[in-house]
Amino acid sequence: MKIAILGTGYVGLVTGTCLADCGNEVTCIDKDAAKVLGLQQGRIPIYEPGLEELVERSSREGRLRFTTELAEGLRGARVVFICVGTPQSESGAADLSTVFAVAEAIAKVAEDPKLVVVKSTVPVGTNAKVLEILSKANIVHKAASNPEFLKEGAAIEDCTKPDRVVVGVRDQESAELLRELYAPFLRTERPFLVMSPESAEMTKYVANAMLATKISFINEMANLCERTHADINDVRRGIGHDVRIGFQFLFPGAGYGGSCFPKDIRAVISMAAEKGMESRILQSVDAVNEAQKSRLFEKIKTHYGEKLGGKTFAIWGLAFKPRTDDIREAPSLVLINELLRSGAKCRVHDPEAMDNVRSQLGDRIEYLDRPMDAVKGADALVIVTEWQEFRSPDFATLASTLRDKVVFDGRNLYEPKAPAAYGLTYHSIGRATTGPR
Ligand code: NAD
Numbered sequence: 001m002k003i004a005i006l007g008t009g010y011v012g013l014v015t016g017t018c019l020a021d022c023g024n025e026v027t028c029i030d031k032d033a034a035k036v037l038g039l040q041q042g043r044i045p046i047y048e049p050g051l052e053e054l055v056e057r058s059s060r061e062g063r064l065r066f067t068t069e070l071a072e073g074l075r076g077a078r079v080v081f082i083c084v085g086t087p088q089s090e091s092g093a094a095d096l097s098t099v100f101a102v103a104e105a106i107a108k109v110a111e112d113p114k115l116v117v118v119k120s121t122v123p124v125g126t127n128a129k130v131l132e133i134l135s136k137a138n139i140v141h142k143a144a145s146n147p148e149f150l151k152e153g154a155a156i157e158d159c160t161k162p163d164r165v166v167v168g169v170r171d172q173e174s175a176e177l178l179r180e181l182y183a184p185f186l187r188t189e190r191p192f193l194v195m196s197p198e199s200a201e202m203t204k205y206v207a208n209a210m211l212a213t214k215i216s217f218i219n220e221m222a223n224l225c226e227r228t229h230a231d232i233n234d235v236r237r238g239i240g241h242d243v244r245i246g247f248q249f250l251f252p253g254a255g256y257g258g259s260c261f262p263k264d265i266r267a268v269i270s271m272a273a274e275k276g277m278e279s280r281i282l283q284s285v286d287a288v289n290e291a292q293k294s295r296l297f298e299k300i301k302t303h304y305g306e307k308l309g310g311k312t313f314a315i316w317g318l319a320f321k322p323r324t325d326d327i328r329e330a331p332s333l334v335l336i337n338e339l340l341r342s343g344a345k346c347r348v349h350d351p352e353a354m355d356n357v358r359s360q361l362g363d364r365i366e367y368l369d370r371p372m373d374a375v376k377g378a379d380a381l382v383i384v385t386e387w388q389e390f391r392s393p394d395f396a397t398l399a400s401t402l403r404d405k406v407v408f409d410g411r412n413l414y415e416p417k418a419p420a421a422y423g424l425t426y427h428s429i430g431r432a433t434t435g436p437r
Contacts, residue, residue: 004077006102010046011148012083018159020058022184027065029073039066047325047352050156071109083119088263093270094123103130107137115174117144121204121264123271127197144169145197147204153323164191168200208264209282214249215256216288222252222430232430252429254384254410255292257320257329293331296382296410297338299427309343314378316371317385318350318357325352332384349374351387380406395422
């Protein structure tokens with residue numbers, strides 16, 4: 001099938017590439033000329049495991065193309081996916097200006113009938129507005145919703161083996177067209193769920209709201225454990241074996257970030273307010289998370305006192321989560337800014353996200369290519385992102401290198417006794433501090 005993808009970011013590029021990989025003819029359209037030129041020359045603008053190889057293969061075989069030209073990209077495409085960003089606006093609501101702008105452009109330029117599929121995360125009612133915009137054209141287009149559930153860092157796997165595919169349609173024909181398109185990904189009896197566009201739009205937000213709620217819930221419980229001498233990890237094991245609760249998304253930490261949870265939670269709060277309803281649970285989820293992003297800094301101040309001038313902190317992990325270079329709303333940025341404001345210095349390492357942080361913070365901090373290089377000349381280590389390579393460090397080297405022999409672990413990577421056995425003071429989340437005080 002001929003497909004056009006509008007917006008070649010994390011979602012658009014992964015979706016387009018996976019659809020091309022199973023034989024479709026895909027054109028990815030983006031307004032960012034530098035990004036498109038790079039992709040045409042085989043440069044992948046984001047870090048996503050497995051993506052480069054798939055882009056290279058489908059491009060080489062002519063099934064995957066990149067352009068800035070809308071008319072060229074749309075020519076002959078039966079299905080057009082809208083995958084542009086829907087960032088948070090000043091009011092907290094999702095900013096839909098790009099979604100509507102591309103819908104207008106499709107209405108103006110398309111030469112034959114399209115099924116326009118909104119994949120971007122959008123508030124309920126957006127699909128209806130997109131259809132209204134499309135109906136201004138002389139050609140009769142259709143609009144569907146198909147929210148995306150992929151996780152950065154595992155996006156190819158999530159796209160090709162989805163837990164479920166949700167489509168919101170107004171007619172059976174659109175559902176069948178999308179079922180045909182998704183068939184290669186549904187071979188192991190994965191559910192293809194057909195509903196109204198409104199329910200599909202809502203499903204995406206409710207899924208993210210539920211996951212963010214779990215994170216803020218366990219973080220609040222972790223903070224209570226610290227004050228009551230309970231251990232959140234034991235508590236987590238104690239509740240996780242209850243099949244009604246489970247273990248997923250119940251890891252305490254330094255708060256959630258990324259391009260989705262923070263803005264999506266605020267979009268739901270805003271959607272509720274527009275309907276005269278107060279979303280009390282999600283307001284708390286957001287507030288708990290904002291506070292949790294400062295938890296590591298609070299621990300640092302409790303350890304050292306308010307004045308941090310002259311102290312140098314090694315920071316492991318900048319991306320908002322492992323296996324991505326995405327730093328949007330990353331807890332690491334909150335911490336670094338708090339440390340810099342207090343007069344401290346930062347020596348940072350991240351396997352993939354350093355360039356993105358460099359473009360925001362420049363030379364206000366030092367960037368090191370190896371985790372142990374970041375530790376050299378530092379007084380303490382702070383772990384913000386749980387990259388796999390941080391899980392088994394050489395504690396003896398850490399203890400002999402860190403001037404104050406202190407580790408602040410925002411992701412509970414170690415058994416508390418392990419660093420303490422090397423003379424390190426070890427602070428983590430929701431567990432007692434171990435080692436010398
Ligand atoms: P992104 O910012 O990485 O990509 C958006 C792309 O759209 C950019 O490349 C940008 O240049 C392009 N663009 C902007 N205006 C354009 C225009 N007028 N014409 C053509 N291209 C244009 O965003 P993303 O992370 O891929 O997210 C896209 C949508 O998917 C958002 O609504 C997001 O909430 C949702 N989503 C994201 C994820 C994720 O993990 N990133 C997961 C599920 C859903």
